[in-house]
Amino acid sequence: MAMTKQALFTRTLLRGLVSIAVFLILWELGARSKQWLMLDAFEWLRSVLAAVGWDKKYLPWIGAVPAPTEVLKAWVAVLGEQGYWHSWYMSFFRVMGGFIAAMIIGIPFGLLLAVSRTAYGIGFPVFEVLRPIPPLAWVPASIIFWPTQELSITFVTFLGAFYTIVINVVGGAKSIDVRYFQAARSMGSSQWDIFRRIILPGTLPSIVVGSAVGMGITWEVVVAAEMISGGGSQIGGTSGGGLGFFIWNSYVGGSYEQIVVGMISIGIAGFLSSELLRALGKYVTPWLRLR
Amino acid sequence: MNQTETTKQKIDAGEIIVANMSKYYGAVQFHKDVVKDCSFAIERGKLTVMIGPSGCGKSTLIRLLAGFEKPSSGTITLNGHPITGPAHDRLVLFQETALFPWMTTYDNILYGPRARGEVTKETLDLAEFLLNKVGLQDFRRKYPMQLSGGMQRRAELARAMINNPQVMILDEPFRGLDAMTKELMWEYYSTLYEENRRTNFFVTTDIDEAIFLADRLLIMSNIPTQVRAVLEVDVPRPRKLTDIVENDRANEIKMEALSILHEEAMKSFSRGSKAAADFVEAYSRRVAKT
Ligand SMILES: Nc1ncnc2c1ncn2[C@@H]1O[C@H](COP(=O)(O)OP(=O)(O)OP(=O)(O)O)[C@@H](O)[C@H]1O
Numbered sequence: 001m002a003m004t005k006q007a008l009f010t011r012t013l014l015r016g017l018v019s020i021a022v023f024l025i026l027w028e029l030g031a032r033s034k035q036w037l038m039l040d041a042f043e044w045l046r047s048v049l050a051a052v053g054w055d056k057k058y059l060p061w062i063g064a065v066p067a068p069t070e071v072l073k074a075w076v077a078v079l080g081e082q083g084y085w086h087s088w089y090m091s092f093f094r095v096m097g098g099f100i101a102a103m104i105i106g107i108p109f110g111l112l113l114a115v116s117r118t119a120y121g122i123g124f125p126v127f128e129v130l131r132p133i134p135p136l137a138w139v140p141a142s143i144i145f146w147p148t149q150e151l152s153i154t155f156v157t158f159l160g161a162f163y164t165i166v167i168n169v170v171g172g173a174k175s176i177d178v179r180y181f182q183a184a185r186s187m188g189s190s191q192w193d194i195f196r197r198i199i200l201p202g203t204l205p206s207i208v209v210g211s212a213v214g215m216g217i218t219w220e221v222v223v224a225a226e227m228i229s230g231g232g233s234q235i236g237g238t239s240g241g242g243l244g245f246f247i248w249n250s251y252v253g254g255s256y257e258q259i260v261v262g263m264i265s266i267g268i269a270g271f272l273s274s275e276l277l278r279a280l281g282k283y284v285t286p287w288l289r290l291r
Numbered sequence: 292m293n294q295t296e297t298t299k300q301k302i303d304a305g306e307i308i309v310a311n312m313s314k315y316y317g318a319v320q321f322h323k324d325v326v327k328d329c330s331f332a333i334e335r336g337k338l339t340v341m342i343g344p345s346g347c348g349k350s351t352l353i354r355l356l357a358g359f360e361k362p363s364s365g366t367i368t369l370n371g372h373p374i375t376g377p378a379h380d381r382l383v384l385f386q387e388t389a390l391f392p393w394m395t396t397y398d399n400i401l402y403g404p405r406a407r408g409e410v411t412k413e414t415l416d417l418a419e420f421l422l423n424k425v426g427l428q429d430f431r432r433k434y435p436m437q438l439s440g441g442m443q444r445r446a447e448l449a450r451a452m453i454n455n456p457q458v459m460i461l462d463e464p465f466r467g468l469d470a471m472t473k474e475l476m477w478e479y480y481s482t483l484y485e486e487n488r489r490t491n492f493f494v495t496t497d498i499d500e501a502i503f504l505a506d507r508l509l510i511m512s513n514i515p516t517q518v519r520a521v522l523e524v525d526v527p528r529p530r531k532l533t534d535i536v537e538n539d540r541a542n543e544i545k546m547e548a549l550s551i552l553h554e555e556a557m558k559s560f561s562r563g564s565k566a567a568a569d570f571v572e573a574y575s576r577r578v579a580k581t
């Protein structure tokens with residue numbers, strides 16, 4: 001049993017590595033050839049496109065993207081810069097700030113909506129009216145509303161995670177099997193006991209899922225908010241703007257390799273925070289960790 | 292069975308009387324009678340089995356007995372006192388496992404005493420005793436999902452018994468187990484009952500299960516349900532599955548029960564019920580076999 005699992009794991013790992021390697025090679029070749037996937041070799045395709053009135057120049061051109069080797073070079077150069085690491089720090093700081101605030105406010109709020117009919121009646125309509133507004137639409141209002149840029153970016157990040165967490169908590173708590181409540185009540189549980197030992201653990205898996213999704217949204221939002229608000233740092237310049245501003249600044253400065261460096265950095269940052277959350281989630285829900 | 296085992300808990304067997312009880316759902320046009328003018332007794336210290344066609348309202352009856360819902364009319368009393376809501380003097384084993392998935396076997400078993408703040412040295416001893424009794428001492432730290440179907444049912448029996456209920460109510464507890472495990476559970480459960488002689492109310496759709504377990508057999512009509520017949524299963528205990536197959540008295544009662552069930556099914560079959568049609572088919576095959 002353990003053997004086959006081991007074998008399965010290495011095979012999956014191998015496939016993953018091969019797929020990434022193939023991707024990088026294609027990218028490198030494409031970027032170096034300065035052609036769009038060797039379109040010239042596909043004369044017929046070009047004539048088809050021309051026939052429907054589509055000029056070749058309107059096609060995305062991989063030759064314009066820096067090759068992975070060049071990106072790596074730029075990355076190595078930037079690794080020594082304090083500004084790059086500070087961007088990491090700033091984005092992480094904002095994501096964590098917004099995310100943790102969303103957990104601290106969202107989980108109790110969601111639980112309250114789930115257990116109290118009155119709270120649900122009063123709170124949910126407002127929540128539902130505000131929810132469809134995308135967090136990024138809040139950026140200008142947020143900048144006006146909050147005293148510092150830092151707070152306004154964190155607030156928008158908070159919104160990104162908040163709705164998802166609340167929706168998941170409410171849904172999770174409401175879908176707890178009614179027989180658990182019946183069994184608990186039969187055995188003499190008080191309301192508080194039911195909350196603590198049935199509702200809370202019963203909602204935990206949904207909290208974990210909501211947090212994971214919320215974390216993803218948080219990264220999307222923070223990057224965009226940093227770009228829109230110009231980094232919003234007191235330190236100023238590239239150094240304090242976060243990874244989103246790092247990308248924007250690289251674009252403005254014409255350093256295309258750095259754009260890709262920034263993109264991959266965000267990918268890594270998002271992956272790391274998701275993994276951290278996943279590990280934490282597994283830790284708090286040991287009963288789901290069975291296979 | 293040794294002396295300490297039997298004296299571990301002082302069994303306080305209760306008696307439930309259901310009198311002229313009805314239960315319907317929905318208003319006017321959605322009105323649905325599920326239980327209609329139903330009366331029966333769950334006698335003290337006996338294992339009463341209720342058998343009835345699928346969908347006739349057995350689980351509804353159980354929710355009423357447990358106090359999760361209130362009857363539309365009529366009364367239910369436990370030892371002469373009306374039932375007003377759920378309490379640990381009447382505990383239910385549901386049709387499917389209702390162990391708390393986020394608690395280990397041990398925490399599940401101790402749920403009731405902890406909820407009522409009754410965790411004493413005796414309770415912990417009793418928990419140990421019950422863990423052994425249901426054969427789960429090595430699974431105390433496992434979560435329900437890690438237990439087999441039969442183990443889950445046994446853990447749930449222990450979780451109920453630790454509260455020393457006056458009546459144990461079981462709603463088709465062995466449905467969904469494989470045939471082998473099911474028969475093991477019959478013997479297991481029957482021994483458990485013979486040891487403590489608690490009042491038990493056991494609901495089933497399986498005639499063999501019913502005959503093997505019952506002291507008294509209540510045969511229910513189709514929906515809206517009522518008691519069609521009461522049979523005393525006067526087969527001596529302790530019972531063994533191997534013996535009961537050849538026990539003439541048991542087979543006689545089985546035939547009698549089947550003919551009543553068949554009659555009941557035919558009635559609703561003529562009214563065009565699909566469930567009843569399946570029922571007739573299933574049981575006529577059975578009757579032909581025996
Ligand atoms: N809350 C409810 N509202 C409306 N109808 C209900 C409700 N609960 C049960 N019923 C109806 O009562 C009937 C009997 O249901 P019940 O679950 O009690 O039957 P059962 O005998 O336990 O069936 P099974 O053998 O499938 O377990 C069903 O037809 C169902 O539609």
Ligand SMILES: [Mg+2]
Nearest residue numbers: 349350386462
């Ligand atoms: Mg049922």
